Amino acid sequence: MAIPSPFSLLDSLFERFAAGPQAPQWLVHEVQHRVVLLLNHVLMQEPEAMERLVRQRGRVAQLRWRAYVLALGVTPAGLLDLAPAAAVPDLHLEITESSPLVLAQTALRGDKPPLRIEGDVQLAAEINWLVDHVRWDLEEDLARLIGDAPAHVVGDVARRAAQALRQFAAARSAPAAASSLTNP
Structure with a gap:
């Protein structure tokens, strides 16, 4: 008889929690702003990263995982900002793994999560370079x-x-x- 993993129990608890009440929109917006501030702080420590992003100014990348969406626009300074709600993304990135525990294990191994990528190839290449080379x-x-x-x-x-x-x-x-x- 197979003994169920405690991680499967945690995964099912997370599934039930995620399906429950959603965070208020103002909280989601504030968390997104804090994420942008952190990303810009890290980018400002790497001038080459900002130079690469300057070439992509005005473009919008949308990251999606489950029901969560983060759309980021590239500023003329080579930094990031939340994209306006009406902005059409040039690049769609969707994390296809739905389990947060599997994603955590993937991150702990130092691997990238499985992604579905659609849109601007050059913007995707620049984001991939940032992920590979920029560290906080x-x-x-x-x-x-x-x-x-x-x-x-x-x-x-x-x-x-x-x-x-x-x-x-x-x-x-x-x-x-x-x-x-x-x-x-």
């Missing part, structure tokens, strides 16, 4: 607040925790992959 230096930002040494300690602890999570995710996915190979 959280330790540097934390050092501005608490100093270099404490920020390095916090960063080291976070890196060790992330490595442990990656190893856990790899160990969880390895038996499942082996099982699927032996039981087609």
